[in-house]
Amino acid sequence: MGNPRVDQNIPRSKKVLYKIQSLCEDVAINRIYSKFLPECRSGKLEGAIDTQIILNPVDFKEAIKNGEDCYVQFSRMTLEVEEKLIKMLHRFLEIHDILYLKDVLLTVLKEVINNSIKANAKRLYFKQKGLDIKNRDQYRSGMEDFKETVFGTEGTILGELHDAKLIVRVFFKALPDVLRLSVINNIPILDEELKKVEARLKKAYSYADIAEAFDDVLDDSEGAGLGLIMALMLFKNVGFPEESFTIDTDGKLTITKIVIPKKADQTEFSTQIANEIMEEVDNIPSFPENIMEIQRLCANPEASVRDISDSIKRDPGLITALLKLANSAGYITAKRIETVEEAVMIIGTKGINMLLVATGVQKILDARYKxxxxxxxxxxxxxxxxxxxxxxxxxxxxxxxxxxxxxxxxxxxxxxxxxxxxxxxxxxxxxxxxxxxxxxxxxxxxxxxxxxxxxxxxxxxxxxxxxxxxxxxxxxxxxxxxxxxxxxxxxxxxxxxxxxxxxxxxxxxxxxxxxxxxxxxxxxxxxxxxxxxxxxxxxxxxxxxxx
The missing domain is CATH 1.10.3210.10 (Hypothetical protein af1432)
Known part of the structure; x- marks a missing residue:
């Protein structure tokens, strides 16, 4: 039924490599973020109060160009945060020529970031209500009014996250074979929440195709994890292994990691589509011979205006386009241009060549891609x-x-x-x-x-x-x-x-x-x-x- 699961196509050696790499990254993350909690708790973020955004380094473009780590840190999602995030992601991906993943990765990042901010808001909300978030009964009681109180028009919790030192950091790191995006927030995910997320991740990679996922997710009365599931389905089709997306906690931080292979494994589906694309390119007609003939005349310094005009006259559509161009606002003339010879002299060989290319492409598109x-x-x-x-x-x-x-x-x-x-x-x-x-x-x-x-x-x-x-x-x-x-x-x-x-x-x-x-x-x-x-x-x- 459909394509085989992606992880079945990954060699055991590559799975082991991912596991080792993941362990190494966990050690690195703990080392890199060992200052993260003290930094938050000690109030060392005062320099960011005006904008509530920290870029490190400030010149992230140069850092990415040099293969150095960088991050953006904030407490809530604003247009300014989104602007910085998009620019950083764009630079990060284009350096490695995988910019076509930008929209999918941005969708996943925003989903994870919003979940992280929501988790932070939930902790502050429960603290202000004097409720124990780990107590099941108190959790249910608190969640009854959570959305309306926090995300309603009169909600103030989101605006208080910065002063409460509840923050989110999006970290960009380039490794030899993979790129890694990490979203870290400085509260641990609850066990029950982690189980829900893991179930959604597993579900996303169990679908045979994207249509099946679509029907199943829309049948879900809660619409739970729709964005994440759909984005991860795209990950799967790109050839990313299941290990590419993980969420975990060390008891102090919640760390979501997205590992992007610089060269994705080609699944059966992607290989088939890639072959069809190249076949389509091969089948695209060559430029019309009459247009190529006129181009050759335009490139020949010995060709006369009459030679070029006679060749153009064999194509009624080209005559119309030429006269329309010659009488357009781009060419100032004392009178209306009515002959091909006059148009050729007014427009010149370079202008004619531009018209020929546009006309030739238009003919192919009209015939094949109307x-x-x-x-x-x-x-x-x-x-x-x-x-x-x-x-x-x-x-x-x-x-x-x-x-x-x-x-x-x-x-x-x-x-x-x-x-x-x-x-x-x-x-x-x-x-x-x-x-x-x-x-x-x-x-x-x-x-x-x-x-x-x-x-x-x-x-x-x-x-x-x-x-x-x-x-x-x-x-x-x-x-x-x-x-x-x-x-x-x-x-x-x-x-x-x-x-x-x-x-x-x-x-x-x-x-x-x-x-x-x-x-x-x-x-x-x-x-x-x-x-x-x-x-x-x-x-x-x-x-x-x-x-």
């Missing part, structure tokens, strides 16, 4: 923004490449979404339950490849310019690009960010800081002003286009 035109529309908006940003930088040559790179940035996503659309819809429904966001969902199921990497592979197949390929490959992790590609990669990233903000998948506080510094947009008002200008320009452009 139902994903919404993604293509978003890409068109991003492309417009990208071109305008480059023009603001007074880099005309960059503007052409930036437009194309942004236009093609999500082509990998379209291919991913074409694999088993029935399964994808099911998974998208799942994602909606916990607001996991489906933009990168497929990449996290078990594919082990991001849509940006896949997009770069497709563009290599089409023999596109190297700068174009790199812009697509790194548009989610701009500062990982080589120095010579920074201009185009950062331009596409910024344009993508504006589009994502409009679809509510991004906000200023979690935009890559390096990109903001690159464009001198660290001030939120400056950032929002540029976005407003670009958005209004695009709306004006589309309204003229549709007249």
């Amino acid at each position: 139902k994903f035109e919404t993604i293509w529309k978003n890409s068109s908006r991003t492309a417009f923004y990208s071109q305008r940003i480059a023009m603001q930088m007074r880099k005309a040559k960059l503007a052409e490449f930036a437009y194309l790179a942004a236009l093609l940035s999500d082509i990998g996503k379209i291919v991913l979404l074409s694999i088993h659309p029935d399964k994808i819809q099911r998974l998208s429904d799942l994602a909606g339950i916990k607001n996991m966001g489906d933009s990168n969902l497929l990449e996290e199921i078990s594919l082990g490849i991001s849509h940006s990497t896949l997009g770069s592979l497709i563009c290599k197949k089409w023999k596109f310019n190297e700068a174009l390929i790199k812009a697509i490959e790194f548009h989610h992790r701009p500062h990982m690009a080589a120095e010579k590609y920074k201009d185009i990669v950062y331009t596409v990233y910024l344009a993508y960010t504006f589009t994502e903000i409009e679809t509510r998948n991004m906000r200023f506080e979690i935009v890559d800081e390096d990109a903001l510094e690159y464009f001198n947009l660290t001030n939120k008002k400056d950032f929002e002003l540029l976005h407003k200008i670009l958005k209004e320009a695009y709306e004006s452009y589309t309204s003229m286009k549709n007249q």
Whole structure:
């Protein structure tokens, strides 16, 4: 029934290695956090009272780059805490090229963090009520009003956690073969609570497939552990062993560990899907021959305007696109352009080549991926923004490449979404339950490849310019690009960010800081002003286009 359990596919030697590693990590954690409780109890956190957030080291980006440990510490989950957490996780994963795990790991982390804060709040609540949390009858009595009192509109407990020295620390550590995320709170988990959590973990890894988990969890009247179970199912499909997620206590701290193999074992499911993706890439048609012929003419310095025009005239769709472009706001002319020859002279070979690439891709998408035109529309908006940003930088040559790179940035996503659309819809429904966001969902199921990497592979197949390929490959992790590609990669990233903000998948506080510094947009008002200008320009452009 479905796929075999993941742990059955893990060699005994690897299980032993995980066990030894886990024991070593426990020793390391006890050593590292030996100061944790005294620090909390002695009130040495006074420096953090204003923000109630501690970053150690403050320059976590440099620490992660150098393979050093770092952590963020707080008492309650706020937008500022979430901002720091997302930025740290993003940097931590992208250094090891596993950024496609970000959404799943963030979901798990937030679930664990919220549970940790809830546990801290529960201890403070019981203390204030004068109840013994370990006494079963008193526990039941206290829990009757716990949620309403603590999480209700007039609840004050959460605001008192910091002064009560009840804190949560999220710790990032890179080891030779694995990455480890630890969530530590400075109260021990109760035995009964630990048993419940362990039962949920065991349940998550017992399902044969994600659909079975979906039905079972929704039948649970409490909806208990829904987010955690679904996220751990994704862990399983990625190839993470059951030992990847553990919760334990040393009697003083509660420690949740997430161990991420830098290279996940390929399960039968993930291997099958990966093969289907590569087969899909192989089956993507080459660029239309007539477009490739015009590209060759544009690259030939001896080709005349007439040669190029005659070749374009064989494609009615291309004629329409060319004349529309020549008469657009991007080209200032004394009169309306009505012939192909005039359009070729106005636009130039570089502009024509840009149009050819866009038209060629559009033809392939219309023929093979018509139902994903919404993604293509978003890409068109991003492309417009990208071109305008480059023009603001007074880099005309960059503007052409930036437009194309942004236009093609999500082509990998379209291919991913074409694999088993029935399964994808099911998974998208799942994602909606916990607001996991489906933009990168497929990449996290078990594919082990991001849509940006896949997009770069497709563009290599089409023999596109190297700068174009790199812009697509790194548009989610701009500062990982080589120095010579920074201009185009950062331009596409910024344009993508504006589009994502409009679809509510991004906000200023979690935009890559390096990109903001690159464009001198660290001030939120400056950032929002540029976005407003670009958005209004695009709306004006589309309204003229549709007249």
